[in-house]
Amino acid sequence: MKEQIRCAVLGLGRLGYWHAENLASKVKGAKLVYVGDPFGDLAERTARELGIEKFATDANRVLEDPSIDAVIIATPTHTHAEMLEKAAQHGKHIFIEKPLTQSLAEADRAIAAVRKHRVSCQVGFMRRFDGAYAEAKRRIQAGDIGTPLYFKGVSRDPGSPPEAFIKNSGGIFLDMSIHDYDIARFLLSAEATSVSAHGNVLVHSFMEAYGDADQAIAYLSFDSGAAADIEASRNAFYGYDIRGEVIGSEGSLLIGSLRHHDVQLLTRNGSTHDIVPAFPQRFKDAYLNEICHFIDCLRRGEAPSVNEQDGKIALEIALAARESYETGQRIALPGYA
Ligand SMILES: NC(=O)c1ccc[n+]([C@@H]2O[C@H](COP(=O)([O-])OP(=O)(O)OC[C@H]3O[C@@H](n4cnc5c(N)ncnc54)[C@H](O)[C@@H]3O)[C@@H](O)[C@H]2O)c1
Incomplete structure (x- = not known):
């Protein structure tokens, strides 16, 4: 070592x-x-x-x-x-x-x-190293929900990153939904075969110049027979909202919550809790875990669990989603035409 x-x-x-x-x-x-x-x-x-x-x-x-x-x-x-x-x-x-x-x-x-x-090459799909997504994977592997049939992904940013970032980001499907495309493959243990996507600029009009959307949805079919829908938004003005659900033949897994601190305020007006403000807070541990994994693999001479090939497959899905958004067509993934 x-x-x-x-x-x-x-x-x-x-x-x-x-x-x-x-x-x-x-x-x-x-x-x-x-x-x-x-x-x-x-x-x-x-x-x-x-x-x-x-x-x-x-x-x-x-x-x-x-x-x-x-x-x-x-x-x-x-x-x-x-x-x-x-x-x-x-x-x-x-x-x-x-x-x-x-x-x-x-x-x-x-x-x-x-x-x-x-x-060695590891790609920063840190959700695989997040406690909630990793536990969902463990539960699926343990058979707790039977056969995974459907993944629902929700990724909502509290606003848009600066225009200078958006300009070079590749757009919402590449920049944002790519995390969900990867985690859908990871949780369903399946490969996407086709994608249909839609999007709109609802709030951030500057995005129109870059052909980007601030609200988007993609529907994916998988080679296992499973399917997924993946929403991405830059318009969650209440906070950073990252959630997922895997529906299986025997049950369902709800992944993630909006709650930042595990404290709920109860008053005669009702109950409230604070909301995760942004990605550094939501994925603090996952960012550390993924880098620890990278270093650990290098020290042991082992291959990282998420590599350049995973990066390419998620990119294929994202590019197909963008093409579908632009053309209005359902796009088959490479190898599934
Ligand atoms: N995994 C995640 O959750 C996550 C979150 C945000 C961003 N990202 C990704 O991280 C990357 C950076 O995003 P960001 O939000 O930190 O962007 P950013 O604009 O905040 O930071 C990018 C930095 O790179 C520097 N830079 C530009 N050209 C460079 C060069 N040739 N050599 C060295 N540095 C250079 C810039 O000066 C800037 O400081 C993007 O690819 C983005 O998709 C991932």
């Missing part, structure tokens, strides 16, 4: 900072030695704050450092393909945020590079 994995984090925005903070102090067997971000003095400030040895504004300098074993890529989505290829060429093991890339051609090139240079 390898004693220590020397890591770098590229991209120190909403999610990258979170990964850096976890790696700097909470992940056994990891040493965060390099952080990179081109924005102002963000890398320098982060390095100072977290006590990291090295920082850079140029990702290439980080990737060229021979002392780095693994890199966490949390840069904007449109940069993933290039980052993945370069990281693999420099022999770095890779943890990459979702989506893997923005196109299937990019995904194929990235996967070829990962295989050619014999590096």
Whole structure:
């Protein structure tokens, strides 16, 4: 077993900072030695704050450092393909945020590079590492709901990310619903065969310029005979609302809740509780668990449980959903035409 994995984090925005903070102090067997971000003095400030040895504004300098074993890529989505290829060429093991890339051609090139240079690649589908989704998987495997027949996924953001993010995000199916496409495959143990999707801009009119939607739904059929519907919204002004349901032949599993703290206020006016505000609170433990899994696998020389191929399959579904939204047609997934 390898004693220590020397890591770098590229991209120190909403999610990258979170990964850096976890790696700097909470992940056994990891040493965060390099952080990179081109924005102002963000890398320098982060390095100072977290006590990291090295920082850079140029990702290439980080990737060229021979002392780095693994890199966490949390840069904007449109940069993933290039980052993945370069990281693999420099022999770095890779943890990459979702989506893997923005196109299937990019995904194929990235996967070829990962295989050619014999590096590990884990994709940031952190829901697989969330207590509630992981427990649902365990219950399904234990046979508690019989045969899984239907998955309902709800993912609602409290508002839109900034326009600069939306512009490069690939749109709601790629940026948001991709988590549910992956978790549907994971929970149903099945592959999607076709998708029909619809969407609208109900609130954030700036999205029209990018062909994006702020409210969307996709209906998926699976090769097991199961089906799913997956809603995504940027309009949950009450909070961050992530829930799921798996309906089986013997019962049903309800996954997740809106409750942030497990406290309910009862007064003569009724009962209330607070609501999960945003993703860092809802998935705090899952973000840590997924990075611990990545480092643990590298130390043991094992393959991560969610890899570049899972990233590509979820991307295929997301791209098909986007095509369906744009054309109004039901789209068959590759291999199921
Ligand atoms: N798993 C999740 O729940 C989750 C949540 C949010 C975002 N994400 C994903 O994480 C990625 C980043 O999203 P975000 O919300 O943190 O974005 P962000 O815009 O907040 O941060 C991105 C950071 O990357 C930096 N950057 C840009 N180009 C770079 C380069 N060439 N090298 C190094 N750094 C560079 C930017 O300066 C910025 O600081 C996206 O792919 C997004 O889909 C995942």
